[in-house]
Amino acid sequence: MPAIEILGLEKTYMVGFWRKRPKRALKPLHLTVETGEIFGFLGPNGAGKTTTLKMLMGLVFPTSGTARILGQEWTEPSVKAQIGFLPEQPYFYDYLTAHELLNYYGQLSGVPAIDRKHRIEEVLQQVGLTDVKGVQLRKFSKGMLQRAGIAQAILHDPRLVFFDEPMSGLDPLGRREVRDLMEQLKQRGKTVFFSTHILSDAEALCDRVAIIHKGELRGVGTIEELTSTVQGKVEIIWQGTVVPASMKALGVECHVSGETVRGVLSERQQDAAIDALRRERMRLVSITPLRTSLESYFVEKLQHSETTAGTLV
Amino acid sequence: MGASVLLQHHIDEIRPRATIEDVLYVSSPAIVKRASLGFNGLMACIYWTRAVQYFGNRHHDRSETFNELAPLLEITTTLDPNMIPPYQFGATFLAPRSPSGAGEPDRAIKLMEYGIQHNPDNWHLYYDLGFVYYTELKDYKKAGEAFDRGSKVPNAHPFLKLLAAQMEEHAGDFATARMLWTATYEGSHEKNIRQNAREHLRCLKVDEDVTNLQAAVDRFTQLNGRLPTSMWEVAMAENLRGIPVDPDGDPYQISGDGHVLVKNPDDFPFITQGLPPGYKRTSPVKFHSES
């Protein structure tokens, strides 16, 4: 049974003064997330990631389409007891302390009182907030709030967790900790669905990703599957300090360092380059395929339409 | 800070005294009632307090008019018809002429009847109604009717029946008047009402004394064929213990043409006897404070 099945969820807002102009935040989306995987939902800002998440959480009502979460209709109240949600840039009741907040949320999630205390301590330790559990949330820094958000999302030991930009506001150490946490969740059999625009995080963590842009799904699959559709590059190193004219003619980028020259060229030019070197009697040191990063995939796939500012990292 | 206080003081001197209307805020009872948003009781307390202050201040300032007293009392009783002190105040101070009161006996009657309508079991209001008829309008018949109505109220004070009877034949008697003013004095804790009643009782004594003394002087003249030369002669003739004195402690005097006179008429604002001929009250009404 898949953890999440999104069946044509769609959202169109009516904007404008008379609310007549339709604005399609999300075109009908079909997506499946399997149990036990870490699934990345990628896209630039405004792509529709948060809209999708909000619809799954029941915060926003879809224009059409349905979804199934953990085998049940997504609107079933009992589903909520088994999922956790970390919204983007979360706010909490700032007059509560971290401990009080978790206690309150625990009550609302139906965590029995006997387990609650122990569970709160456990979770606080996991996110590194044990020292400040008695401090009011209004005094928390952005990073601390993020950790509190993660804590409340996993407090009731949900089977499926939804994170919206979980790394936002964290320093590199914090990001590392969150990545470790997500790995741990996976190891314990949980499913993690997280949205982000930080590609390196997705590359490091995700089993599979979906890429969304301007409300439309642009690709789903493992990272290898996706990047293999894009032309790769090859690195070629030969001895000497000379760049043959034929190499230059191929348009290879060359750098001389020490006693070797390094050139980067596209895969299809590989054979031509090797021939050129042999003719010049250059000694080949190595040929290495450069793994395409997700970034190039992104750029290439989304090249024809403008991306919104400041998105790719 | 000091400069601002000084300036305020100067400004106060320059500005004309606050006009009468300022006292009321709003003149119409209906409007005030609406503006109270249902909190009539509290507004009534506020207006009653202002009514008393208004009267007290003007009285203290030796003012001659109390034009806003009736509206203030009317607003108070519209807001809370069950508050009794305003009716009593109206009974004492709405009817009498200036400078003792507002000079509006008809409005006083209306106020009393309004009070009776809303508090039919309060015997004191019938007394107040009768009081107005008696003291100011001198309508002893109506006074008697009011006292009679009041005597029929359950738990009414027995003296109402007595008063009703007195109105028949003895309305003009000093004893009756004294009974009424004493009842008013004892029936209220309000400072102004008590002072006023006390003053009336003092003056009543003077009127009574002068009347009796005048009768003695007439008897003397009858007997001796001439006017007495001094009070001594009268006192001797009547076998009095000494020369009669007025409540101030001053002896009564005899004028050249045989009229009994009071030494300081100004001290007795309500007397009708013992005044020198052509006497006009010049200085304002002065109440002797209770000691």
Place this chain on the structure above:
Amino acid sequence: MNSRILHIASNTFREAVRDRVLYNLIAFAVLISGAAILVGEISIEIERLVVVNLGLTAVSLFGVVIAIFIGIGLVSKEIEKRTLYTVLSRPVRRWEFIVGKFLGLAGTLVVNTLFMAIGVFAALFYVAHKLSAPDALIVVALYFIILEFLIICSLSLLFSSFSTPLLSAVFAFSLFVIGSFADDLRGFARVTHGITKWFATGAAYLLPNFSALNVISAVAHQKHIGVQLILQNTLYALVYAAMALSGAVLIFERRNLK
């Protein structure tokens, strides 16, 4: 009763307390003590009247202000600050959220009123030097004031579910004022004809009737309050509040949370 609703209610109460709402009790204490002490100097013969009238009027007004000022933000603040997201992602139904908020605010006001009641009785004892049986009527007046609060809370919550705080405050306060004129409105409806009569009568019955719930002056004069009135007012307040809350729930359940 649903434990989630209770938890939301107690959290709402906690929020109000941490918002220092209960400090209003200090202002009230100063007011009522001042009145009790000075009333003898200013208004002879009506000390009791003043203390009861002033005390109960203050309880009513302070409470209405609190009910409106906190009520209007109950939902809109949570939407604006997005604290709702993590709450609604839990097994909390939207209607439970509204009811919980309502109970929390109502509870805050009941506690507040309780403290004030002690103050009023203390002041009364001070000026009258004893408390007699008819003074128990003050409790009836306080009970009616609490019923008023229930209605106002539910109305504030209703407005909060779809309107901005400023507008909600204006609406709620306007309804309070108009509701105080309920008797006048009925009188007006009686003397008009035709369409106007329809409108006036409709308005008179649709708008909250606060004049029926205001027995302050009567209680100050120790007039008896009939059991009939108590029962009917209770029913009215509960039905009216339920109606307003249902409206709030209906609106809130359809709302897309941006």
